[in-house]
Amino acid sequence: MEENKTLLEVKDLKVSFYTPAGEVKAVNGISYSLGYNEVMGIVGESGSGKSVEAYSIIGLLQSPGKVIGGSITFEGENVLEYDAEKMRQFRGNKVSMIFQNPMTCLNPVYTIGNQLIEALMCHDKGYTKEQARARAIEMLELVGINNAEKRIDQYPHEFSGGMRQRAMIAMALICEPKLLIADEPTTALDVTIQAQILELMKDLQKKENTSIIFITHNLGVVAEICDRVSVMYAGHIVEQGPVNDIFYHPQHPYTKGLLASTPRLDEDSKERLVPIEGTPIDLLNPPKGCNFGPRCKDCMKICLREKPPFCEVGEGHISACWLHYKESKGDAAHE
Amino acid sequence: MNEQKVLLEIENLRKYFPVKGEKLFQKKYVQAVESVSFSIFRGETLGLVGESGCGKTTLGRTIIRLYEPTSGRIVYDGTPIYDSEQKISVDMLPYRRKMQIIFQDPSASLDPRMTVGEIVGEALDIHKLCTNKTERRERINTLLDEVGLNTEHANRFPHEFSGGQQQRVGIARALAVEPEFIVCDEPISALDVSIQSQVVNMLEDLQVEKHLTYLFIAHDISVVRHISNRIGVMYLGQMVELAESYELCSHPVHPYTQSLLSAVPIPDPDVTRARQRILLEGDIPSPLNPPTGCRFHTRCPYATERCRQEQPKLKEQSPGHFAACHLLDG
Numbered sequence: 001m002e003e004n005k006t007l008l009e010v011k012d013l014k015v016s017f018y019t020p021a022g023e024v025k026a027v028n029g030i031s032y033s034l035g036y037n038e039v040m041g042i043v044g045e046s047g048s049g050k051s052v053e054a055y056s057i058i059g060l061l062q063s064p065g066k067v068i069g070g071s072i073t074f075e076g077e078n079v080l081e082y083d084a085e086k087m088r089q090f091r092g093n094k095v096s097m098i099f100q101n102p103m104t105c106l107n108p109v110y111t112i113g114n115q116l117i118e119a120l121m122c123h124d125k126g127y128t129k130e131q132a133r134a135r136a137i138e139m140l141e142l143v144g145i146n147n148a149e150k151r152i153d154q155y156p157h158e159f160s161g162g163m164r165q166r167a168m169i170a171m172a173l174i175c176e177p178k179l180l181i182a183d184e185p186t187t188a189l190d191v192t193i194q195a196q197i198l199e200l201m202k203d204l205q206k207k208e209n210t211s212i213i214f215i216t217h218n219l220g221v222v223a224e225i226c227d228r229v230s231v232m233y234a235g236h237i238v239e240q241g242p243v244n245d246i247f248y249h250p251q252h253p254y255t256k257g258l259l260a261s262t263p264r265l266d267e268d269s270k271e272r273l274v275p276i277e278g279t280p281i282d283l284l285n286p287p288k289g290c291n292f293g294p295r296c297k298d299c300m301k302i303c304l305r306e307k308p309p310f311c312e313v314g315e316g317h318i319s320a321c322w323l324h325y326k327e328s329k330g331d332a333a334h335e
Numbered sequence: 336m337n338e339q340k341v342l343l344e345i346e347n348l349r350k351y352f353p354v355k356g357e358k359l360f361q362k363k364y365v366q367a368v369e370s371v372s373f374s375i376f377r378g379e380t381l382g383l384v385g386e387s388g389c390g391k392t393t394l395g396r397t398i399i400r401l402y403e404p405t406s407g408r409i410v411y412d413g414t415p416i417y418d419s420e421q422k423i424s425v426d427m428l429p430y431r432r433k434m435q436i437i438f439q440d441p442s443a444s445l446d447p448r449m450t451v452g453e454i455v456g457e458a459l460d461i462h463k464l465c466t467n468k469t470e471r472r473e474r475i476n477t478l479l480d481e482v483g484l485n486t487e488h489a490n491r492f493p494h495e496f497s498g499g500q501q502q503r504v505g506i507a508r509a510l511a512v513e514p515e516f517i518v519c520d521e522p523i524s525a526l527d528v529s530i531q532s533q534v535v536n537m538l539e540d541l542q543v544e545k546h547l548t549y550l551f552i553a554h555d556i557s558v559v560r561h562i563s564n565r566i567g568v569m570y571l572g573q574m575v576e577l578a579e580s581y582e583l584c585s586h587p588v589h590p591y592t593q594s595l596l597s598a599v600p601i602p603d604p605d606v607t608r609a610r611q612r613i614l615l616e617g618d619i620p621s622p623l624n625p626p627t628g629c630r631f632h633t634r635c636p637y638a639t640e641r642c643r644q645e646q647p648k649l650k651e652q653s654p655g656h657f658a659a660c661h662l663l664d665g
Contacts, residue, residue: 045527160618190386190554192615195598199614217528220557220600224607243604261532263561265584265599266606272539273561275532279497 007178007211008034008057013070015052015061024283026052026065028235034179039205039212041226041243043219043258045280048232050215054181057213058095059087074179093123096172100184102164106156112167113152116140116174123175139170142207144200162193166200173208181213186221198225219262223247228316231255234281234291241317251319253296290322298323342377342516342548343398348407350390350397354623365622367393369572370407372649373657375516380542380549382563382580384556384595386619390572391552392439395518398550399434400427411516432462435509439521441501445493451504452489455479458511478507483537499530503537510541516548524553535562556599560584565655568592571630572622574649578656589658591631629661637662 015027027049034040044050055061057072057079072079074094082090099105107115116136120127127135133152140148143166156164165185172180182201186194202225205212214226222229222243229246231239231254239252250256257276278295281287287294293303302322311324348371351364367390375381383391396402398409406419411433416425438444445454455475458464465471476486482503493501502522509517519538523531535558541547553559559566560580567577568591576589587593594613601607615634620626629647632638641661649659 045529162618190619191556191598192386192595193618194600195612196614198600199612218600219528219602220607223602223604224600247602247604258528259602261529262602263532263535263557264601264603265557265560265596266601266603273532273536275536276529277533279499279530280527 005036006033007036007038007075009071009073010053010057011071011073013053013056013072014068015049015056016066016068018064018066019284022284025235025286026283027056028286029070030230030232030235030237031070032230032237032240034211034213036178037205037209037211038228039214039226041222041229042213042215042232043217043222043229044232045217047234047280047283049235050232051183053232054097054183054213054215058091058097058181060091060097089123092119092177093175094177095179095181096175096177097181097183098165098168098172098185101188102161102168103156105168106164108156111153111155112140112159113137116152116167116171119171119174125175135174136170139174140167142173142204143167143170144196145170161189162196165189165193165197169197169200169204173204173210176208177210179211179213181215183215184217185214187216187218194221201225219247219258231258234283234286236291236320238292238321239317239319241314241319245314245317249314249317251313251317251324252292252321253298253323254292255319257297290320340377341374342412343375344408344410345374345398346372346408346410348372348394348397348409349405350393350402351405363623366572366625367622368397369625371569371572371574373567373574373577375548375550377515377548378542378546379564380551380562382559382566383550383552383569384554384559384566385569386595387554388571388619388622389569390622391569392520394569395436395520395550395552399430399436399516399518401436432512433514434516434518435512435514436518436520437502437505437509437522440525441498441505442493444505445501447493450490450492451479451484451496451507454493454504455489455507455511458508462512464512474511478511481510481541482507483533497530498526499533502526502534506534506537506541510545513545514547516550519549519551519553521553522551523558524555531558538562556584556596568595571619571625573630573659574657575631575660576656576658577649578658582656586656588652588656588663589631589660590635590637590662592658629659 011031012029013027014029017024017026042050056067067080113136117132120132137148137152140152145151145166186197216222226243229243230237233254239255250259260274261276263273276295281291289304289306290308293299300322308320308322310318310320313319313324348368350368351366354363354365356363371394385391397404404417409417415423416430452475455478456471459471459474465474475489479486479488484503523534551559551562563580566580566583568575570591576592587596594615597613617634620633626633628644629642632642647659647661649657652658652663
């Protein structure tokens with residue numbers, strides 16, 4: 001199939017927020033590529049820049065945020081050079097997004113159907129009103145909403161949390177986008193509903209062949225749905241690789257720390273959790289060297305002086321840490 | 336394991352909240368907690384899990400009487416502190432020294448206009464635990480030290496702290512009166528992943544050091560399983576299953592617990608992908624008019640006619656393992 005072709009390529013993307021207190025480098029030079037039909041997970045804590053990065057792909061970055069460098073290439077075109085009209089055509093049509101809180105993202109004064117049909121009509125797909133309505137009903141059925149013909153005329157407040165998220169997914173997929181960005185789509189939901197939504201997304205991904213960027217802080221969700229994972233910390237990708245490598249052979253101390261500090265439902269013994277000490281860094285005054293350096297157990301002198309480069313630690317598996325550098329080049333800490 | 340001495344006994348506890356009905360003067364009730372009975376042993380951690388709206392927070396608050404119970408009986412260390420039948424309702428102030436609570440949202444539960452020292456010290460003043468200012472200051476400093484904050488933090492305001500640190504202040508405040516029993520109401524769900532484990536470890540250490548008893552409420556079952564000795568599962572205001580935590584996670588008997596556990600994602604790609612999920616249909620019904628019979632029957636894949644009619648009771652299925660389900664009667 002088209003597995004190996006690249007759908008989206010992000011290169012050295014830099015996004016800054018110009019706040020009264022100073023420049024916050026929310027995303028500081030991240031690169032990755034996403035193939036057709038691939039699910040990429042982006043994991044990180046709050047403030048690591050994972051949402052900002054997604055917002056800049058879809059052109060929803062709000063002032064005072066600004067893309068200050070790098071490129072985002074979608075099917076060969078640089079998205080950052082799009083003007084407003086082109087961006088509008090691109091957004092929703094080729095790339096769409098589902099957000100964390102479905103209630104704040106649905107318009108409370110329009111019916112669900114109205115909002116679904118609007119998405120279709122905006123993108124001029126040559127539907128008549130009746131066809132658009134039929135398509136909207138079809139979409140609602142696809143995402144597992146029973147009684148779609150009746151439900152389509154209801155307002156968001158008549159839907160439960162899980163149903164609203166289903167409606168959001170229907171809306172995002174109605175124009176058959178090639179890429180779906182899911183920004184913590186299950187965080188606001190209960191585990192049983194989360195399980196329903198995850199099953200639905202896995203199902204739809206197979207049916208519609210959509211690529212997905214799945215942003216979350218829940219490692220369990222990532223393990224379940226993603227093919228590849230990028231771990232972000234303080235505006236940088238620190239480790240990236242196939243999902244099995246990340247979970248079974250994590251290389252970066254931060255990834256290892258995250259995995260060790262997450263309690264698991266299926267562990268046999270009640271081992272003590274190994275926390276990552278310290279607190280996330282203040283992005284207004286980032287450290288000079290590795291951003292994770294101040295919290296790292298294996299911090300060396302060079303870590304506090306210079307940013308670590310990416311090292312290939314496995315097939316398609318990269319990690320930004322001086323430790324690997326030391327291992328591969330002997331003692332190169334003198335630099 | 337523990338010497339099984341009962342610290343807190345709850346019998347048929349109910350908490351209804353009145354809401355406006357559809358007609359004028361019509362009153363309806365949200366049945367947030369409906370006939371819950373269980374005991375908490377001294378020195379243990381009892382975990383309480385369930386979906387949002389199942390009444391776990393209400394139960395936690397009703398036990399320490401931050402909410403006045405609608406009916407039922409609460410016995411603390413042999414003394415009834417509330418009994419609707421015998422009309423007992425004691426003055427809670429002396430018991431506040433023994434029962435404390437840590438809230439979910441640390442920034443909302445700290446007064447923004449008080450310094451951390453004042454917040455922690457307020458409890459000392461109310462219960463008159465310090466005779467002079469030096470003693471008070473020293474006590475506050477020890478408390479802050481115990482939760483991993485610096486003594487100079489006492490003069491700062493809550494907004495100057497990160498979420499994890501704010502939660503530590505909340506814990507220091509709860510510890511100030513040297514309580515025996517603490518209700519931890521989702522103490523870590525507002526925190527970042529890497530901070531969560533720090534707080535969990537600290538709570539565990541404090542428990543050993545100060546011989547505390549916890550009622551640990553959370554929706555994240557992995558965390559509850561990690562910290563608890565026993566776990567209670569709630570659904571729509573009722574306790575559906577209660578067992579030792581390993582037993583509950585490895586041999587859940589109630590259909591709701593089974594599906595709840597199968598829904599929890601496990602951070603291990605092979606395990607989680609190979610797992611068979613029991614997906615529940617639909618959503619949690621409204622506690623305004625809960626279903627008749629077993630409250631779970633609308634979503635239960637095994638529901639029978641009896642489940643629709645008759646409410647199951649929480650029964651001991653095997654030693655120490657309680658569950659409320661008709662199917663288990665055999």
